[in-house]
Amino acid sequence: MHHVVVDQWSRGSSPVHRRDPRAKLIVLLVFLIALATATRGLALLASGLLLLLMAGLLLARVPVGRALARAALVLPFTAVFAVVCWLAGDTARGVSLALKSYLSALAVLLLISTTPLPALLRGIGMTGLPHLLLEVGQFLYRYLFVISEEAQHMTKAAAARGASVRRWMTQAQRFRASTGALAVLFARSYARAEDVHRAMLARGFHRSLPLLETRRFRVGDAIFAIVASLAPWILRLTAERLLP
Amino acid sequence: MKPLVEVRGLRFRYEDGTAALNGIDFCLEPGETVALLGANGSGKTTFVLHLNGLLTGEGSIEICGLPVEKKHLPAIRNKVGLVFQDSDSQLFMPTVLEDVAFGLLNLGMDSSAAAARAEAALETVGMAAASARAPYHLSAGEKKRVAIAGILAMEPEILVLDEPTTFLDPPGQRSLAELLANLPQAKILVTHNIPFAMALCKRAVFFAGGKITAEGSVEEIVAGRGWDFALQPGKSR
Numbered sequence: 001m002h003h004v005v006v007d008q009w010s011r012g013s014s015p016v017h018r019r020d021p022r023a024k025l026i027v028l029l030v031f032l033i034a035l036a037t038a039t040r041g042l043a044l045l046a047s048g049l050l051l052l053l054m055a056g057l058l059l060a061r062v063p064v065g066r067a068l069a070r071a072a073l074v075l076p077f078t079a080v081f082a083v084v085c086w087l088a089g090d091t092a093r094g095v096s097l098a099l100k101s102y103l104s105a106l107a108v109l110l111l112i113s114t115t116p117l118p119a120l121l122r123g124i125g126m127t128g129l130p131h132l133l134l135e136v137g138q139f140l141y142r143y144l145f146v147i148s149e150e151a152q153h154m155t156k157a158a159a160a161r162g163a164s165v166r167r168w169m170t171q172a173q174r175f176r177a178s179t180g181a182l183a184v185l186f187a188r189s190y191a192r193a194e195d196v197h198r199a200m201l202a203r204g205f206h207r208s209l210p211l212l213e214t215r216r217f218r219v220g221d222a223i224f225a226i227v228a229s230l231a232p233w234i235l236r237l238t239a240e241r242l243l244p
Numbered sequence: 245m246k247p248l249v250e251v252r253g254l255r256f257r258y259e260d261g262t263a264a265l266n267g268i269d270f271c272l273e274p275g276e277t278v279a280l281l282g283a284n285g286s287g288k289t290t291f292v293l294h295l296n297g298l299l300t301g302e303g304s305i306e307i308c309g310l311p312v313e314k315k316h317l318p319a320i321r322n323k324v325g326l327v328f329q330d331s332d333s334q335l336f337m338p339t340v341l342e343d344v345a346f347g348l349l350n351l352g353m354d355s356s357a358a359a360a361r362a363e364a365a366l367e368t369v370g371m372a373a374a375s376a377r378a379p380y381h382l383s384a385g386e387k388k389r390v391a392i393a394g395i396l397a398m399e400p401e402i403l404v405l406d407e408p409t410t411f412l413d414p415p416g417q418r419s420l421a422e423l424l425a426n427l428p429q430a431k432i433l434v435t436h437n438i439p440f441a442m443a444l445c446k447r448a449v450f451f452a453g454g455k456i457t458a459e460g461s462v463e464e465i466v467a468g469r470g471w472d473f474a475l476q477p478g479k480s481r
Contacts, residue, residue, distance in 0.1 A: 116338075117338070118378070142337075142380070196333050203346055204347055204398075205350055211342065212345050212359055
């Protein structure tokens with residue numbers, strides 16, 4: 001089976017993994033606010049926050065280099081806006097945008113690398129987000145792997161019949177083959193959705209997905225939330241004082 | 245004693261006009277294990293989907309004396325535990341424990357009692373250690389066991405298993421047969437796996453064209469219908 005790396009990281013065991021998802025969500029939110037609203041001493045603040053996040057990754061036993069590289073996936077998107085700012089003569093704004101987006105992505109990555117998505121969704125659910133949205137997210141997460149495996153099987157089946165020999169196929173043939181495969185994948189997913197619904201009905205499903213309440217917000221979670229939320233603000237105040 | 249399942253004159257036609265069931269009469273006695281044999285498309289799966297009201301046809305079905313009608317569906321779905329062919333369709337919750345507890349929470353049980361009973365069901369199928377894992381991290385055999393645990397947790401009186409040996413290797417099939425043999429519930433097995441059916445069932449019925457066309461021991465059905473896979477040396481080449 002092929003599972004995404006971040007999902008594997010999230011199943012680890014570390015002091016950060018053991019914290020309640022709600023505590024981690026609060027910390028992330030505070031971190032993002034501290035970063036997004038910062039205007040002065042940004043270079044120093046960004047360095048400090050980067051070190052803070054790297055310390056978090058080390059504490060969580062997540063491979064730091066790979067995490068830093070993955071967070072950079074966001075850069076091509078922000079680079080466009082950064083270049084626009086640079087061309088407009090506002091280089092500082094472009095740099096600020098790139099730094100903030102990269103650090104935000106790294107902070108989100110730290111959260112999802114240390115919290116299995118089901119636990120994260122449950123944590124978000126306890127903040128009052130509509131359950132329907134969470135259930136959609138939950139099903140998407142559960143069946144993403146099943147559908148991606150089906151897609152991989154189809155790709156292998158196509159390759160076994162010569163589809164990988166690209167020079168033998170014209171652009172139009174490749175397009176036709178891809179659309180056909182997508183249609184089959186959609187039909188299979190639709191059929192699976194019907195099967196899943198049937199299986200749910202067979203076990204008495206009527207309105208919404210019931211959830212087991214298995215987690216309590218402990219004193220340790222509260223202390224973590226307070227300390228970890230204060231850290232980016234202390235860094236910011238220090239940066240603003242040193243570089244006004 | 246009244247049969248657990250009593251079906252009389254069941255007929256069903258799909259929306260596209262395909263007549264899937266053409267007058268089924270069937271009974272299941274307490275403690276009995278019956279194999280449903282027959283070709284693909286002969287109506288076996290369509291039949292079992294009627295037993296807890298997932299499909300509704302003409303004719304009468306009674307489960308433990310209750311007619312399968314809308315008002316009895318919650319009670320009937322508690323009595324008939326249906327294990328689907330593809331475990332991936334059955335295990336839809338994020339973790340094994342939550343999946344096994346799903347049916348119990350739907351019955352209105354509180355979280356701690358549901359978790360305790362789900363853990364006990366996982367223990368029964370030998371999957372207690374997997375309770376915190378995500379279903380997609382399990383092997384086919386483990387998924388099947390968890391799917392059965394999800395049904396057992398609801399303490400049904402009848403277990404219906406649709407092609408339970410699909411995707412299982414021979415040791416997995418043997419282990420599943422041992423597990424099922426030790427469960428006290430009456431069982432209906434939809435299967436093409438003759439050795440598996442022989443190991444568990446004293447009685448079998450044979451489906452063809454949406455009807456039950458033969459009934460007897462698995463051995464009698466296999467012999468009478470040529471329903472086995474004994475290649476004669478040299479003839480298949």
